Amino acid sequence: MVKLIKNATVYTPKYIGKKDILILNGKIAIIEEGINIDNFPLDIQMYDFSGKIVVPGFIDGHVHITGGGGEGDFSTRTPEINLRQLIKGGITTVVGCLGTDGITRSLENLYAKAKALNKEGVNAFIYTGSYAVPPVTFTGSIAKDIVLIDRVIGVGEIAISDHRSTQPTLEEIKKIVSNARLGGLISGKAGIVNFHVGSGKFGIDYLFDIVKDTEIPIINLYPTHMNRNKKLLEQGIEFAKMGGFFDLTTSFSTNEDKIRTVNYLMECYKSKVIDRVTLTSDGQGSLPKFDKDGNFIGLQIGEVTSLYEIVKTSVKKGYLPLEEALKTITVNPSRVLKLKFKGRLEKGYDADLVVLNENLEIDSVVSRGDFLMYKEKIVKKGTFED
Structure with a gap:
């Protein structure tokens, strides 16, 4: 599934301002302002993170x-x-x-x-x-x-x-x-x-x-x-x-x-x-x-x-x-640690990211393109976790 994160303030960890992030096959495919998906050939899940900060x-x-x-x-x-x-x-x-x-x-x-x-x-x-x-x-x-x-x-x-x-x-x-x-x-x-x-x-x-x-x-x-x-x-x-x-x-x-x-x-x-x-x-x-x-x-x-x-x-x-x-x-x-494709938000890197709210509290967590936490709720549990 393709995911599009919209309107987030992005740190790569360097501050780069308000951007959209397109995630494809667990990788960051595009980081740009105002990504246009009108003619995109695949289904896309969209997440509006206006007012939020996205970091690696x-x-x-x-x-x-x-x-x-x-x-x-x-x-x-x-x-x-x-x-x-x-x-x-x-x-x-x-x-x-x-x-x-x-x-x-x-x-x-x-x-x-x-x-x-x-x-x-x-x-x-x-x-x-x-x-x-x-x-x-x-x-x-x-x-x-x-x-x-x-x-x-x-x-x-x-x-x-x-x-x-x-x-x-x-x-x-x-x-x-x-x-x-x-x-x-x-x-x-x-x-x-x-x-x-x-x-x-x-x-x-x-x-x-x-x-x-x-x-x-x-x-x-x-x-x-x-x-x-x-x-x-x-x-x-x-x-x-x-x-x-x-x-x-x-x-x-x-x-x-x-x-x-x-x-x-x-x-x-x-x-x-x-x-x-x-x-x-x-x-x-x-x-x-x-x-x-x-x-x-x-x-x-x-x-x-x-x-x-x-x-x-x-x-x-x-x-x-x-x-x-x-x-x-x-x-x-x-x-x-020589962990290739980790630690940065850049094209081609693994889509591992954390979303922070205005108080710098953790709002959401994404690992390899999948949400583990979304809007402060854990959505992925370990095998034996309730």
Whole structure:
């Protein structure tokens, strides 16, 4: 079915004014003012979004789609994601990862969940590996996993500077990155290593060492959780000015964490590195709290809806223009993850888009040309959702 979106204010994420968007076979066929369909040979469904804003579908590059955590005990395992949660967050593309627990959760389960989400209506990819070094893999090889398994685009999240990591050496990290790069080169995928960065004193020193002392390009290194503290943010900004990408996490244990992240995003904009910054939610991941001695004292769960919440808050506070804030969840992640035809509203790109109302609330969500939410009502449900 052909769909025509009329009279919307469009951000590609760049602002281009009031346009019509013609969707054909799940792709954007035309973006123009006043598309004339009088002599169009096919039936067309028309949607008038006067007064609404249309932006690219959101990309969340770090979600525990099979659940996360378990750092308290078995009772603290968080549940897997469902389609409804992603739709409410405006997320049309998601990347799944294992995280801390590569023992009781498996890559096979992660892959199956990604395939299920793809069938249910969103675009889902995964990382091979988990926190641990050497990483768990499907085939016994990082490079083979990336080359041979369709949904695998990189490896991660590999934990560094964290008491929960396996305390990998620099040489071990170099081997992981070089194998990921090889797999990416052969397959045409990103071949990146997504690094979970803890609050340890060394931060991303390993990554700077790799850039300085090897031939491995900085684009294969992708650190996340870089908004834990000011030192990490400063390292991230330096990393970005060297040509790398870094990521800020949007799920928080406290409101102070949210305020800090909004402020840090503004600092990235003022530092002129906003084109090298992404946001991810860490959705369904556990957000554990530990005391000064490393004892577990509590747990919360990451929410995928936090992804857009940070963008919206930053814009409403006047910290960033909408088109700049949108980059962090659209075109920037599509670049670092090498997701072709994602992250932009342009002719030939996948018809993944989000409609916002005048208050910047999510009104409708379209994935691959199909409405998942329409006028604030979810119209596509997961297999076992009521």
